[in-house]
Every structure is written in structure tokens, then in C-alpha cells.
Amino acid sequence: MTASDALVLPGSPVPLRRLRAEESPYPGVLCAGEPPVICVDDDDLPAVLWNVAADGHLLAPVDAVRTADGTAALIPACRARLDSGAATTPGRAITVAISIVRAAHEAGPLGHDAGTWWVDAGGRPVLALGSGIGWREDAAEILAGMAETHPGALERVLTRIAAGIADASLVRRHADEWEDALFAAAEPEPLADLPPGESATTDTAPRRATAVRREHTVSPAVSTVGAMLARLVDADIARRTTEAVSKACEAVLGSRRRTPRREPEEVDGPRRRRGPLLAAIAVIGVVVTLGLVWPDPDTASDAAAPVASAPPVVMTPVPSDTTSAPPPAPEMSALESGARAAIGLLAQCSAGDAEACAAVREDPTQPLPEGLVVSGREPTTIAVLDEYGGVAVVRADGAGFTSQAVVLVQADERWLVRDVYDLADQP
Incomplete structure (x- = not known):
């Protein structure tokens, strides 16, 4: 699989470049997106990862795509290897340690x-199974390294976890205890210091697992009601109904918890169990009725518009200035300017200029490309497709030529050409 033929279905992510071994835990092609993803051949991933939750602490596929060679997985892109150097503050040490504990428990x-x-592109510490040698030993080393730089209570907690993280039975028994001790030692912080131009897509500081479970716990009965409504009414109405039912059940159950307990013989068992359900059914009726008559936002704004015509607006003609200059062209970014300069040097290199070859090519042993970038004609447009940690990909277009992607690497305040490949016309 190459960068140019990695993805073949319309709507698939745009392939940018093939990643080197030190840039990704698995061989693959970096694809544009927010956050970016890596297209990895299905055979290069452990099969068990397809059964792993994508939002956990194991690096797992977020989607699958068809390629020229079969099926490939899309996994979150990674920006750096995780080591103890990421823990520049106690809060970041907590984030790294909790992520390691949870990943070890999942794995x-x-x-x-x-x-x-x-560390993935969003700033989340993750474990990539099936690559490298031994993740347990690496985890112990990272934890021990953080303990050395954070003396006191945090040092003691990290040392204790480092001593047990390689033992799966100890992880099973003590994972919750270790998490509690870590949360007690410091407040978690997101891993910062992202490369220029990047930003964390989510808040990657971990929260207590019990709090997360509470937020995501929905009654099975309420979920069933939501699924039934989604087939009968508008999706937004179904969502509002499900939320209302959930809140109604919580309110009823909450009031029951606040009410003094009566003796068993004073309470009718079936009636007690029907209480929350009847309240939920009542809310369903109200919300569905409101939903059926709820005005469409566009219709509502049309209805609210005044019917009386506004008085005519008198416009004073402005004399035209035939000598005025046309609006200035948009200013070119430093990257676009550098890309044009690199493409110009590449054309000179193709024409036999040895100095230009030395000045613009990252690897002079690679064969020269063909097409627009070496034709000597300046591209009509240069569009930035992606910029990722000192590596950029631009699209060059010119009349009569196939569009080309140019992979550039920044070095000493200039851009070197790493790779060039044709871009297939998008359907």
C-alpha cells in the first residue's frame, strides 16, 4: 500500500505520506483529519484490537476502510513516544500514571x-499492543523515572505502582487502589507542549472512573424507550424525550431516597416499582405531544418575519473611480512561499543543477519525480493539505498537469522535498 493508492472509496480520508518507523507504532500512511489518523493494513494490527473500545487507553481502530489491497484500519495518529520526560509537573505525572494503570488493566x-x-495526536497516553518488545517493563521504567523527579508522596505512590505494574494479577487487584492514591497525590493535568500548529482535541486529563461511569449510566428501560421513539418521531424529539425520561426517573428515585423508609407492610411492592415507570410514560406523552407541534427553526423564523413591507431605502450613488487599483491579492503564507521556492529548486535540479539538488532534496539517492513539480512551470495554486510536527504536505495544481502532493520537511528554516506523488481525481 502506497500513499497514493491507500484509500479508494469516496469520502475516505485524504492520504498524505507514508510514516517512518519512528513516527508510528505500526507501518502506515498518515491521513488528513482533525485529529489526523493513520491507515494501517489489517494484517499489521493484532486482531484483538477490533474488540477494544476506541476511547480507552489502548490504541485501537476508530474505523475501517477499503483499500486497493483489501481492508485497512484507521487508528489515531501518534505524535511522540511516551516516556518519563512527559511528566514535567506532578499533574502530568498523574495523567501518565493513571493512563498506564488503566491501559495495563485493559491489556x-x-x-x-x-x-x-x-502519546496520540490529541495528547492522550496510549498503549500500542503488538509493536516493540515488552510494554510491562517499559511501563515500570516510565513510572520509576517519574518517581525520581517528583519526591514526596507522589514518589512513594509511583514507586509502589512501578513495582507491581508488570504483574497482571497485582494490576487486577490494586488498579482502583492505585488510582485513588494517585488522585490523592495531585490534580491531573493534560499533557501540554503540543508541537506548533497543533492543539489537543479533547481534555486528556483523566477523571475518576466512578464519575465517568455515573455520567454514562442510562437505564436499560430508558434506552429502549429512546430506540422506539427514534423510529416514530424526529431524532431530536427522541433525544429530548430520552433525556426527559431519564431525568424524570432520577427525580422519582431521588425523592424515594429522600422519603423516610416505611415498613414493608405499608408499601405495595408492585405499585412501588410502577412509580418511576408511570412517571416516565407521562413525560413521554408530554414531550412527544410538544415535539409534534414544535415549530421547525426555519419555519419559525419565517413566521416571525414582519408581513408589512419596509419603506424603500434611498441609496445615494457614489461616483466610480476608474483609477482605483484592484483589491490586493491575499498574502502568501510562509509555508506556501517555502513550498513554491522548493518546487522551483526541484525543477532546476531536474534540469541538471547539482547545487539545486543538494539544496532541496532530503534524500538525493531517491529518483527524481515527474510531472508538474519538475516541469519548470510554476504551479497556479499551492494548497496546504497538512502540517504535522515539522512535516508539511501541499497540493500543487497547474493547467495541463495532474495534481501532485509534495511532502516537505523543515530543516534550518527552509523546506526540503521528501516525496512527490500524483493525486487521483476525486469523484
């Missing part, structure tokens, strides 16, 4: 001893 039953620790 324990999966039977993979090989793996490496990474």
Missing part, C-alpha cells in the same frame, strides 16, 4: 506481551 486479559507506549 492484561488480551495475552499480548509486546507493545509500546505513545
